[in-house]
Amino acid sequence: MPAATNARPKVKHPFFARIYPKINALAESHGGLEHRKELLAEAEGFVVEVGAGTGANFPHYPDAVEKVIAVEPEPRLRTLAMQAAAESSTPVDVLEGRAEELPVPDSSVDGVVASLVLCSIADVPAALAEAARVLRPGGLLYFYEHIRSADPRFARKQRRINIVWPLLGGGCNLDRDTQRAIEEAGFTVEKARHFDFVVNGRTTPSSPCVIGVARKPKN
Known part of the structure; x- marks a missing residue:
């Protein structure tokens, strides 16, 4: 059964929601499309x-x-997602809901996709616990996220900027160690490619990224 609903506040970021399509278009023109294809290349079955x-x-x-x-x-x-779903060759149902409280039954899907979202979720451990709940045993978590840099100097810069970044970026955080959080949630990371997402030859505070696949234990 889906997790019990808690009194979590509604998610509304009207400013960020207006500008995000332009941000995404810029990212896709500099490699984001290829990253999405890489992320989803091995997905199969029923996916959240x-x-x-x-x-x-x-x-x-x-x-x-x-x-x-x-x-x-x-x-x-x-x-906007509903409009995109109407044009998709893959059947897509768009539902209102939060990562911490997925409207999906236990052990009911083959894959969970987290794409540039774990940076902004308020309760990452709860979201990853939900991903594990809805996945069948042995199911896969496909993740593509910007993360805290492995370079200490760059990571310090990210921490300083992160004081204001979430206010402008719809709750997005620059300094999360997402791969470690996935491992701490009980998943086994089977592959992970770390890279810097460079736009016009320059790094940005959100350049350090990872694309990977993690597996829920079979038992």
Whole structure:
């Protein structure tokens, strides 16, 4: 059964939701499309996408994916995701919901996709626990996230900027060690590619990224 609903506040970021399509378009023109394809290349079966945003992943699901349940809490972004779902060759249902409280039964899906979303979730351990709950034993978590840099100097810069960054970026944080959080949630990371996302030859505070796959234990 889905997790019990708690009195969590509604997610609304109207300013960020208005500018995010332009941010995403810029990222996609500098390699973001290829990153999404890499993330989803091996996805199959029934999939939950957490924080689907505008639905930018929908065109990149392979034929092996039978259906996607896309969960998005922000109203404006959810409307855009619904429009993208209507044009998707993969069946996609867009639902209101939060990563910490997925409207999906236990052990019911083959994959969970977290794409540029764990940076902004208020309770990452709860969100990863939910991912584990809805995955069947041995199911896969596909993740693509910007993360805290392994370079101590760059990481210090991220921490300083992070004082104001979440206020402008819809709750986005620059300094999360997402891969470690995934491992601490009980997943086994089977592969992870770390890289800097460079735009016009320059790094940004959110350049350090990881794309990977983690498996829920079979028992």
